[in-house]
Amino acid sequence: MTVSPDVTEPETARIAADLHRLLPAWLARQRWFGGKDWAAPEVEPVLVETVCADGPRLLLVVVRTEHDEWYQLLVGERDAVPAGLTGAVIGPSGGALLYEATGDPELMGRLLDRIAAGGTAGAVEFHRLPGADIPAGLPAAVLTAEQSNTSVAFGGRMMLKVLRHVVPGPNAEVEMLAALRRAGDVPSAAPLGWMRTSPSAPGGGITLAVLQEFVPNRGDGWAIAVEEARACVVGECESVAPLGGFAEEAHALGRATARVHAALAEQLETRELDPAQVDRLVAALTRRLEAAVDQVPALLPFARQLRAVHQDLGEVAKRGNAPLLVQRVHGDLHLGQTLRAEDGWVVIDFEGEPGQPEAERRRLQPALRDIASMLRSFDYAAHHALADVLGVPPGEQSPQNLHGTRLARRASAWAVHNRGAFCAGYTAAGGTDPRSQPVLLRAFEADKAVYEAVYEAHNRPAWLSIPMAAVRRLAGRHRPAG
Ligand SMILES: Nc1ncnc2c1ncn2[C@@H]1O[C@H](COP(=O)(O)OP(=O)(O)O)[C@@H](O)[C@H]1O
Numbered sequence: 436m437t438v439s440p441d442v443t444e445p446e447t448a449r450i451a452a453d454l455h456r457l458l459p460a461w462l463a464r465q466r467w468f469g470g471k472d473w474a475a476p477e478v479e480p481v482l483v484e485t486v487c488a489d490g491p492r493l494l495l496v497v498v499r500t501e502h503d504e505w506y507q508l509l510v511g512e513r514d515a516v517p518a519g520l521t522g523a524v525i526g527p528s529g530g531a532l533l534y535e536a537t538g539d540p541e542l543m544g545r546l547l548d549r550i551a552a553g554g555t556a557g558a559v560e561f562h563r564l565p566g567a568d569i570p571a572g573l574p575a576a577v578l579t580a581e582q583s584n585t586s587v588a589f590g591g592r593m594m595l596k597v598l599r600h601v602v603p604g605p606n607a608e609v610e611m612l613a614a615l616r617r618a619g620d621v622p623s624a625a626p627l628g629w630m631r632t633s634p635s636a637p638g639g640g641i642t643l644a645v646l647q648e649f650v651p652n653r654g655d656g657w658a659i660a661v662e663e664a665r666a667c668v669v670g671e672c673e674s675v676a677p678l679g680g681f682a683e684e685a686h687a688l689g690r691a692t693a694r695v696h697a698a699l700a701e702q703l704e705t706r707e708l709d710p711a712q713v714d715r716l717v718a719a720l721t722r723r724l725e726a727a728v729d730q731v732p733a734l735l736p737f738a739r740q741l742r743a744v745h746q747d748l749g750e751v752a753k754r755g756n757a758p759l760l761v762q763r764v765h766g767d768l769h770l771g772q773t774l775r776a777e778d779g780w781v782v783i784d785f786e787g788e789p790g791q792p793e794a795e796r797r798r799l800q801p802a803l804r805d806i807a808s809m810l811r812s813f814d815y816a817a818h819h820a821l822a823d824v825l826g827v828p829p830g831e832q833s834p835q836n837l838h839g840t841r842l843a844r845r846a847s848a849w850a851v852h853n854r855g856a857f858c859a860g861y862t863a864a865g866g867t868d869p870r871s872q873p874v875l876l877r878a879f880e881a882d883k884a885v886y887e888a889v890y891e892a893h894n895r896p897a898w899l900s901i902p903m904a905a906v907r908r909l910a911g912r913h914r915p916a917g
């Protein structure tokens with residue numbers, strides 16, 4: 436393997452060679468690295484660029500795996516790593532230590548200054564959106580939330596999302612956040628800038644990080660929903676409201692989602708699908724199912740019925756009174772993608788499903804796809820709360836346990852109630868009532884559950900039973916659309 440010809444500076448070339456040796460073992464331990472099945476994946480650094488050299492060095496590194504997946508790292512170099520960063524050490528190089536730098540406030544502060552100033556460092560470009568306020572000197576702190584990328588907050592004012600699994604092409608999130616801002620009065624964070632590789636760099640222009648406004652909040656939708664669901668599962672919410680107070684929040688989430696969809700439709704492209712395009716949509720769902728079955732054999736017994744569910748979608752979409760509309764959508768909407776700000780819900784993370792090619796993330800889709808995805812999340816929250824109360828992971832719960840069954844009924848009632856409240860909110864804010872399109876909704880929910888089965892099989896096998904229960908339910912009650 437060869438190190439990128441872009442590495443010309445001797446110090447950077449030495450670090451690139453050391454990273455080539457050190458990274459396989461280190462990457463295999465990172466949550467955001469997709470090749471978890473390998474003890475020491477083969478990775479080739481395709482870009483190693485020093486982006487800050489005045490003080491401890493900061494390098495931008497892009498590696499390519501043997502499966503042609505590309506990942507980004509920010510690497511610091513110091514004689515001794517700052518306190519609290521010993522776990523970030525990648526290894527020794529030239530008498531100093533290389534370490535993952537997102538947890539280093541000094542280096543992150545300097546990176547922010549580079550974005551604020553604009554310009555380039557070798558093959559790396561820094562962009563500040565016109566008019567964006569990017570104050571210097573704010574304390575940087577890496578977020579510890581479980582996420583696909585790594586986010587660094589600056590003094591509760593800004594947040595830099597360092598993308599991990601990077602793909603060539605313009606970044607959907609920058610484009611979508613800018614569109615939502617233009618629409619005005621939409622619950623989303625303002626974009627401030629971004630960092631990318633130049634079009635002539637390996638990969639031909641990759642977005643590396645997105646800087647946006649930090650939204651002060653009292654938690655994300657997932658944490659709040661699970662807590663509420665838990666209270667209902669143990670029977671604590673019955674005296675106040677039979678299924679708990681979250682329904683009001685679920686209604687507000689539905690309203691926020693409708694506003695996001697309306698703004699995306701107004702600011703970016705939207706169009707009607709003709710019958711041939713509907714057929715292509717159905718074919719794409721079925722291809723995704725088949726690829727999923729290859730990875731998760733437990734899906735195989737449901738494949739025939741799920742294909743029929745896709746066919747139903749096609750028939751209903753072609754013979755409906757109105758053509759099926761498609762537009763830019765969020766792409767991976769779930770409770771964890773929402774923040775409860777003081778005055779309501781804010782939707783975040785407009786990157787689409789992690790791992791999808793950029794063209795796929797930008798493809799116009801029925802808005803119902805996002806709704807189906809969020810409805811799945813209520814189901815997840817209920818199952819998670821139940822697992823928490825029973826002290827047994829979702830995959831190990833026994834249906835014979837009567838106590839468990841009673842609690843499971845409450846969990847399921849909570850999910851149904853809040854799914855309904857979300858749909859009602861979506862409709863109240865001007866969106867088409869999702870419940871008026873049950874065949875389409877079922878197909879998209881089934882598609883999301885299949886995606887989740889693959890996600891869980893790779894990331895959290897103990898949770899696989901959650902999407903599998905949905906697959907069973909959605910495939911099982913299949914009746915030909917009539
Ligand atoms: N604009 C923001 N303001 C405040 N916190 C945010 C913002 N965007 C994201 N976060 C926090 O960072 C976490 C991860 O962000 P997210 O965009 O979902 O990353 P990922 O794509 O890696 O999943 C969120 O769960 C949230 O807690």
Ligand SMILES: O=P(O)(O)O[C@H]1O[C@H](CO)[C@@H](O[C@H]2O[C@H](CO)[C@@H](O)[C@H](O)[C@H]2O)[C@H](O)[C@H]1O
Pocket residue numbers: 581582583584657767769770771784788789808811812813815816887890
């Ligand atoms: O937030 P990400 O962009 O990293 O999305 C991925 O990870 C999510 C889990 O963190 C995953 O979401 C699934 O689990 C959630 C609970 O943890 C649940 O609320 C979602 O409904 C469920 O899909 C998401 O699918 C994946 O793309």
